[in-house]
Amino acid sequence: MSSNNDRSKERTLQLLADHATEGLSLNAAEKLSELLALHPEFDESHFELAAAAIDLATMPSSSEPLPNRFRDRVLLDAARIMKTD
Amino acid sequence: MEQRETGSRNLRRRVVLEQSFARTAEHGLNESVLQRVAAGDTGAVAECVDAFGGLVWSLARRILNRPSEAEDAVQEVFIALWKNASRFDPSIASETTFVAMIARRRLIDLQRRNVRRPEGDAVAVEDLPLSAPEGPSQFELKDEAAKAVAALEQLKPEQRNVLRLAVCQGWPHQLIADRLGLPLGTVKTHVRRGLIKVREELAAEGIAPSKEGER
Numbered sequence: 001m002s003s004n005n006d007r008s009k010e011r012t013l014q015l016l017a018d019h020a021t022e023g024l025s026l027n028a029a030e031k032l033s034e035l036l037a038l039h040p041e042f043d044e045s046h047f048e049l050a051a052a053a054i055d056l057a058t059m060p061s062s063s064e065p066l067p068n069r070f071r072d073r074v075l076l077d078a079a080r081i082m083k084t085d
Numbered sequence: 086m087e088q089r090e091t092g093s094r095n096l097r098r099r100v101v102l103e104q105s106f107a108r109t110a111e112h113g114l115n116e117s118v119l120q121r122v123a124a125g126d127t128g129a130v131a132e133c134v135d136a137f138g139g140l141v142w143s144l145a146r147r148i149l150n151r152p153s154e155a156e157d158a159v160q161e162v163f164i165a166l167w168k169n170a171s172r173f174d175p176s177i178a179s180e181t182t183f184v185a186m187i188a189r190r191r192l193i194d195l196q197r198r199n200v201r202r203p204e205g206d207a208v209a210v211e212d213l214p215l216s217a218p219e220g221p222s223q224f225e226l227k228d229e230a231a232k233a234v235a236a237l238e239q240l241k242p243e244q245r246n247v248l249r250l251a252v253c254q255g256w257p258h259q260l261i262a263d264r265l266g267l268p269l270g271t272v273k274t275h276v277r278r279g280l281i282k283v284r285e286e287l288a289a290e291g292i293a294p295s296k297e298g299e300r
Contacts, residue, residue: 017277020189021251022258023197045186049178049292050283052185053233054252059143066138070156074138074163078130081167 012039013046020047117180123171134163137184141166144185148192148255149199158195162188178292182229196255229292236286240279247272248279 012035018024024032036042066074118136121129141162145155166187173183237245247265250256251272258276262269 013281014273014277017273017280018258020280021193021276022255023193047280047284048186048190049182049229050233050280050287051252052178052182052189053229053287054237054248054283055144055147055189056182056185057230057233057237058249058253059140064139064142064146066134066142066159070142070159071134071138073160074134075131077160077164078134078167079127081164082125082127082130 008035009039011035012042016042016044016046019044020051117173117175119166119170119173119180119183122167123173130167133166137166137181140181140184141188144188145192147253148189149196154195154199158192161195162191165191178229192255228290229287232286232290232292233283236283237279240282243267244275244279247275251276252280 012032015024015028015032015035018028019032032044036044116124118129118133122133138159141159142155145158145162146152149155149158166184169187173180177183178186237248240248243265247261247267250261250264251258256264258272259269261267262272265272
């Protein structure tokens with residue numbers, strides 16, 4: 001019983017790790033939802049903070065800034081969204 | 086010339102961040118730029134783009150690899166950011182990490198939607214650094230990132246390499262297995278255990294709540 005539970009938790013953690021790195025197929029996402037219902041101690045964003053921290057920690061010391069043409073587009077989008085909200 | 090422009094943009098980003106912090110202190114506000122965006126402060130939007138635009142652009146270039154995809158992705162990431170700004174909780178993560186989390190989620194979804202394999206195939210695996218780059222990152226190394234470095238240093242080289250390819254380069258697990266000549270199950274185990282290790286380091290600092298039963 002306990003080993004079944006361990007396997008179920010390991011499967012949940014594996015799907016959460018997949019979700020945080022390569023994303024999930026529709027079937028895998030459904031499976032994860034089922035497993036999360038069985039293991040409420042976990043949630044969908046379980047590893048997302050860790051993955052983001054790794055990404056930030058390994059950013060090259062010199063990166064390109066956002067090109068101005070995208071900055072303008074992004075600001076236009078924001079104005080539209082804030083107006084409709 | 087290009088370097089000078091990049092340096093000037095980075096300087097502008099730093100000035101914007103400092104002005105933002107100064108404004109917050111001056112007005113006795115505890116609200117971050119994301120919290121002000123969430124409250125509908127239109128002035129905070131440009132501050133936010135100037136502060137985090139480079140980060141989002143870098144993540145998009147790194148994960149999606151194709152400039153044309155990265156360009157569309159930047160817009161989508163910021164739309165997601167405007168819609169999720171109210172979810173930012175400074176007691177859980179820094180703004181930089183929160184922005185990176187939102188960006189990664191959108192970029193991974195876009196990568197799956199585009200189906201094509203990343204151009205990472207062309208990258209020589211042995212050329213990828215195994216440890217954090219020397220010198221300060223362009224982005225402030227917040228507590229979360231510093232802890233991630235500490236956790237990465239404790240991993241075996243193969244495990245660390247797999248984790249970096251999966252997280253930082255956005256390579257699908259099967260591609261990593263193919264390129265490194267490892268069984269897919271081994272790649273998945275390295276990714277899972279590596280993430281658990283980083284999460285444990287973060288939890289030890291109270292950054293991510295510790296969960297029982299992680300192996």
